[in-house]
Amino acid sequence: MQNAQRIIKSYRRNRIMVCVLVAFITLFLTLGIRFISQRNLNQERIHTFVSHSVNALDKILLPLQAGRETLQALVGAPCPDAHLTLRKRAATLQTVRSIALIKDGILYCSSIFGDRDVPIRQVQPDLPSSQPQLVLSTDKSLLKGSPILIQWYPVSDSGEDGVMQIVNIDLITKMMLEPQRPLITDVSLNVGNKFLRYGQNVTDSLAFTQDTMILSQTSGHFPFTITVSGPGASELALMNLPSQLPLAVLLSLLLGYIAWLATASRMSFTWEINLGLAAREFELFCQPLLNARTQKCVGVEILLRWNNPRQGWISPDVFIPLAEEHNLIVPLTRYVIMETVRQIGYFPANKGFHIGINVAASHFRNGVLLQDLNRYWFNARPKQQLIIELTERDALLDVDYRIVRELHRKEVKLAIDDFGTGNSSLSWLEKLRPDVLKIDKSFTTALGTDAVNSTVTDIIIALGQRLNIELVAEGVETQEQARYLRHHGVNILQGFLYARPMPLKDFPQWLAESSPPPAPRNGHVMPAMPLH
Template sequence: MQTAQRIIKTYRRNRFIVCTICALTTLILTLCVRFMSERNFNHHRTVSFANHAVNALDDVLRPLQSGRDVMLPLIGLPCSVTHLALRKQAAKLQTVRSIGLVEGGVLYCSSIFGYRNVPVSQLHANLPAPEPLLLLSIDRSLIKGSPILIQWYPSSSNGKNGVLVIVNIDLLVDMLLEPEQPQITSASLSVGNHHLLYGRGVVDTLPPLNGEQRYQLSSQYFPFTISATGPGAGELALKHLPSQLPLAMMLSLLVGYLTWLATANRMSFSWEINLALAAREFELFCQPLVNARTQQCIGVEILLRWNNPRQGWISPDVFIPIAEEHHLIAPLTRYVIEETVRQRHFFPMSSQFHIGINVAASHFRHGALLKDLNRYWFKAHPIQKLVLELTERDALLDVDYRMVRELHRKGVKLAIDDFGTGNSSLSWLEKLRPDVLKIDKSFTAAIGTDAVNSTVTDIIIALGQRLNIELVAEGVETQAQAQHLRQHGVHILQGFLYAKPMPLRDFPQWLAGSSPPPAQHNGHMMPAIPFR
């Protein structure tokens, strides 16, 4: 059978394992949540950066598109006539460096220089063109070497005539493409096959990625793309994950502590007892009591056994003290009473046959025991005699003596178990007025071997005879013990010499094979006793 230390140690270990698992799970979940949150935040920063750059450049180019209708009718007019209008339009658009009119593929009028005679192909190899173009290039006339955006609007089907708008993109680079560390290490503007890199000017190809990721977002209205390069959102989040460890540790310790508190009842042996009661895992055993002279069975003591499917057989010496400590002894006793009534058909149908049930002193409080007896025992009207056994080691001061009198009135016998092993005063014998004293097995075992305890046994026997209290000797294992007790006036014996505890269903077979039913004595059945 399991020992108390082993069972409690097992539950504490399981409880610690559960708390550790909860704490570790919280730690991992917290770090995972923080990782995903950081990763999403990093990705959001990159997307927001690209969206802002695209929207800002769209806002720059949209006015050019709307001003196209104003500038196209000026093509073919002399520069002296159109120059002022071009200057006003350039000043109005602010970000525009210059506006030029092209006729026959020749730039003949500029908002800055006025009259000119420059082939437009010198400004960019793709010009002139029959369709509108957005080109990224380098200024070769005003601020040479600086990056510019060229917006070309043709006015003829052959593309030789049109309006040329040059945007001073260099002024916008610091605002649009400045990296936001650590999410973005570099940014670029791509138009066609040319790319404007922050701090590096216009290049033909984007630099290769060195363990980084590139996020690209194109405009819905104009043919350009903004690229943002930096560490991956997940990689950056993972890099910063150690900084989240203190918070995760605090949360995991808090959850572990709360789990420890929450499992105080659910992962304790008292909770196991409650589960066993609900699942009816407890089984009733009985141990016969025999008449010392006739060797006839005159009663039984009901014993509770527990074959726990999770722990195996658990000794009553383990679960009874724990049940008392956690105020579960009354539910256990209630279970024993209910099951005894339900299985009483295994015992002889005789009013002289005694059925003994152990009760705790605390069960006497507020009439709880009497209520349970009324609900189960008296309601069933059993023929057998009921004996309630109260161990002397219990707090006898808790016993309500008014209840004792009521039980006596109802015909219930009261026995004091393990008499002589506690510290009760003899005055309690007068207050309780027990019907039976059960001599503890330690005194029985001392017969013939321990002079002191053997003398105490004789004193207890003499006390019981003097007070006219029936005596039962527990733990009788040898014929010598039985003979000594019989010679000294103890007429009811219980122990392995006669029978070991057995399931209730096995009692009829034992009774049929060991002795006949209790014999008549002077026309009456021999008195009986039970229990524990």
């Protein structure tokens, strides 16, 4: 059978494992959630940055597109007539460095230089064009070598006539191409086959290191793309994870402690007892009581056994004290009463046969015992004599003496079990007025071997006879003990000498044969351990 220390240690170990598991899961989930949250936030910031850059350039180019018709109408007009309009337009837009008019492929008028006579192909090889163009190039006129962004709008079908607006790309670079470290380490503008990086000149290629993340977004209005690179949202979130560790540890400890409190009832032996009651894992055994002179069985004591499918056979010495400690002894006793009534047919149906049921003193409080007996025992109207056995080790002061009187009125006998082993006052015998005193087996075993205990046994016998209380001796194992007790007036004997505890279904056969019951099931030896 399982012992108390082993079972409690097992449940405590399982409970600790669950709490540690909860703490670790909380730790990993917290770090995981923080990682995912930070990664998503980084991704959102990257997308926001790219979208903002594209929108910013769109806002610069859209006003240029909106005013193109006014400028296209000036193409072919003499430069002195158009120059003032070009200067006002460039000043109004602010983001435009210069505006030029081209006729027959010749740049003949500029908002900055006025009259000019320069072939456009010498200034920008990609122009003129019969289609509107957005060109990323290098300035060869004003700030030679500096990057420029050109917006070209043709006027003629041949494309030799048109308007060229040069955007202040240096200002644009500062507005939208500046990286946001450490999230974004590099930003570039791509127009056609040209690229412009922050702080660099226009190039024909764009290369990033293999370990960088790349995200691109193309404008919905103009043919340009913004590309950003960096270590990546996940990598940065992972790098930021150690800063989240203190919070994650604190939260995991908190939930681990909550799990410890939450499992106090569910992962404890008390939960196991409740589960056993619900699953009807407890089984009733009985041990016969014999008349010392006639050797006739006059009654039984009902005992409770527990074959736990998860732990194996559990001794009453383990689960009864724990049940008493955690206020589960009353449900256990109620279960015994219900099962005894349900299986009452195994016992002789006559008033002379008594059935003893162990009851804790706490069951007497508030009339609970009387309510249970009225509901289960008296309602079934069994013919056998009921004896309520109250363990002397219990706090007898908890007994409601009014309930005792009511039990006597209902012809229920009261016995004090294990008499002589507790610290009760003799005055309680007067208050309780028990019908039976059960001499503890420690005194029975000492007969003939221990002079002190033998003397105490004699005193208990004399006390019972003086008070006219029926005496029952527990733990009788030898003929010598039986003869001694019979000689000294103890009329009811109980012990291994006559029968070991047996399942209720085996009792009729034992009673018929007047011999010990069959061997215990499954090879388990079931010691006599009453419900107390």
